[in-house]
Amino acid sequence: MRCPYCKSEDTDVIDSREVLNGRSIRRRRECGSCGKRFTTYEKIDFAEITVIKKDGTREPFERSKILNGVIRACEKRRISRDVMEGTVDNIEMRIRSKGIREITSREIGDMVVRRLFRLDPVAYIRFASVYNNFDSPNEFRKVVALFMDKKAGKAGIQKASAGHRRYKKR
Secondary structure (H helix, E strand, O other), X not given: OOOOOOOOOOEEEEEEEEEOOOOEEEEEEEEOOOOOEEEEEEEOOOOOOEEEOOOOOEEEOOXXXXXXXXXXXXXXXXXXXXXXXXXXXXXXXXXHHOOOOEEEHHHHHHHHHHHHHHHOHHHHXXXXXXXXXXXXXXXXXXXXXXXXXXXXXXXXXXXXHHHHHHHOOO
């Protein structure tokens, strides 16, 4: 590892620790030539996944896009950044564990909707309203009714996550 200050290759690792639930290693280094310290990160280099968008275009998978959507949905809710990151980590690991090279944006959105349904009803409604292009109060009423249903429980989660598309503008 080259020192970012003097470009010397004479650097030593003085501390290492796992970060991001073991998905990355943080190393504190010291340059033997100039004595300055710096931090490096090692991450697992996963195979590239392509996302197929609604219009058929393809683009590289970007975890940050999912995280930004979750953060916006959870804005001003009592949900910690760690919980949001963990939610996105779970979604990403589920995608990667399938061993697939391509996934549709619809499949990713469905995973996010299901996670948010379990996490927070307001975050779920916010995300679902953008994801499904709600354009009337009636569409919101239908989704809120899912939470008011006394039989919600586990069956309600499945009904809401599988049926949220029926509220989509056609």
